[in-house]
Amino acid sequence: MNNGSDKWDWQAVSDFMPHFWDGVLVTLQVLALGSLISFTVGLVWALAFRAPTRFIRWPVGLITEFIRNTPLLVQLFFLFFVLPEWGVQFSAETTGTIAIGLHYSTYTAQVYRAGIEAVPVGQWEAAKALSLSYARTWTAVILPQAIRRVVPALGNYVIAMLKDTPLLASIGVLELLQRSRLEAAQTFQYTEALTVVGVAFILIAYPSSLLLRALERRLVR
């Protein structure tokens, strides 16, 4: 360990690597669970947008707009500090995952909504003509067609979520950024750990976005 010199130090990089991989694991875990939450809750919002009564449509519209127009960071602190006051105790990681999943559910809801609106009216009419039930119309006719179209757009939000996982460092979740900060605090070498983490995000995000573009060409149309 040298004294935080201004030169690039490969030794610091290799010292950081074990923590780096632990951080990658936590980041991917948060990302996977957060995506799952955002996909399911988003679908619930999207179905509620089309509920038969406005007493469901309006409050849901208001709630999702509110969540979508306010910062994830503040929502994160809200959940982290306020939930315990209400007697709900979650770990930082659970709170962070819920916050990020809930925040992005309002985005995926809009994606689903666009996908559902893109299903031709004839499909609704055919379901009605076959006197399918409400539930069966959704599960057997509309959603299979809608979801196929929205997979690439949902994937884009997974990448956006990946880039928002560093926010969880603010409540002490040991994901990539927090690992690099801890490393830097120990060794006083900010350069290496932070740069490695920054590059890691590009190395994960860019190939994923290329993959999604390829997927989009196959699935949409």
Add this chain to the structure above:
Amino acid sequence: MTAGLWEHWVLPGIWITIQLTLYSAALATAVAFGVGMARTHRLRVVRFFAAFYTEIFRGTSALVLMFWIFFVLPQLAGWALVPMWAAVLALGLSYGAYGAEVVRGALNAVAPAQREAGVALSFTPWQRMRLILLPQAVPEMIPPFSNLLVELLKGTALVSLLGIGDVSFAAYLVRLATTESAQIYSITLVIYFVIAFVLTRGMRALERKAKAGLGQQPETGPGLLRRLGRRQTAAESGTIVTGGGAS
């Protein structure tokens, strides 16, 4: 919450958040137009570097970039920026990269015949850009820019982690002072929502004005959402998805 906390932390915090949003938006707009136009440049090398820039800054997380500019850049470069400007630089550069995609998309969406007409009239590339492409492309950019502006506003909350006294930072201090979280964080969320609402409304007015100049009318959304000044989603506008501290 006492009046003192309100006066000394929350109100200045709101002002700092607004300042950060405006300065970063100005920088992001400049970057977006510069890089976005470079991506339609006839020289391959210019296009390559512009694409490289967007992929790098869209690929990394805005928060990591902010920490990097804050902690690493001073060590590498030997000089440090004032925290406020480091934050503006980080936000402007990363949201500028998202904006560049918007600019590129809108420029590419102008009918090819328009460009060809410019060539036929032997306009220079810059004249074509200034007199033909941009006047038609800019109104199309406003709805996605409006989205980005709200994402940027949300992104400014990240600066509180660097100790800049914006609303989020004020909320943190007030929480420590009052040991009451629900109240101050609810208020903070509402403050952000109101600012976002005003920004969205402003951008809609701008869009209406810009489209009127082209003899068009903006599309309107349904019911309640329209009244809320609904933002277009990336899925609708078919351009890009933000993120990276697009919190």
